[in-house]
């Protein structure tokens with residue numbers, strides 16, 4: 001078999017207290033999404049006998065970008081970044097990408113990668129949709145939750161989440177933080193009668209008690225359990241009766257900030 005046509009594998013690299021740096025690899029080649037910590041990535045590359053051939057950045061926050069400069073220096077590899085002038089990008093040699101762009105990597109014959117623009121958590125936030133099946137969603141969508149609004153408006157984040165909701169339901173969500181258990185505790189205060197959410201709470205407790213990541217999660221599971229993707233259904237329930245879905249979203253995000 002031609003070594004570039006190996007099918008891709010995806011491995012989470014835990015970093016800091018609750019980040020995952022996602023390593024995409026095929027044969028001996030690897031891509032890293034959001035390397036906040038270069039050392040974590042170098043150790044994994046060495047242990048797995050991989051060469052770094054590209055870096056994908058979703059947004060400018062330090063826990064997603066701080067390792068990129070050292071990795072680029074060592075591996076001389078391209079860094080793909082949002083088309084915004086953030087210091088996190090201008091100090092690197094970057095290839096700027098925007099909505100609808102397709103990234104082609106000669107070392108990964110079996111990989112397609114489409115860029116989605118998903119502002120809300122930050123204004124520059126993008127996601128990488130690999131093989132129309134794996135969504136690297138950064139800090140937009142989390143297991144049973146969504147990112148805080150540091151720069152964007154509720155309407156922008158709501159539209160970004162709707163964009164994700166419209167992808168194929170078997171899409172897998174590779175979020176950048178392990179927040180699922182706390183998000184589920186919040187979701188249960190909003191949607192206590194949701195059986196799928198109750199099942200997910202049990203499953204999540206089991207996984208976390210063994211220190212197993214709850215991610216990636218299928219989009220279908222998020223659609224069934226994530227309150228931030230269920231604003232329309234919630235607007236038909238007593239607590240939010242006749243609210244607009246965007247108003248439900250805005251209220252949920254505000255309550256989650258205090259939870």
Ligand SMILES: [Zn+2]
Pocket residue numbers: 059061121139
């Ligand atoms: Zn962030």
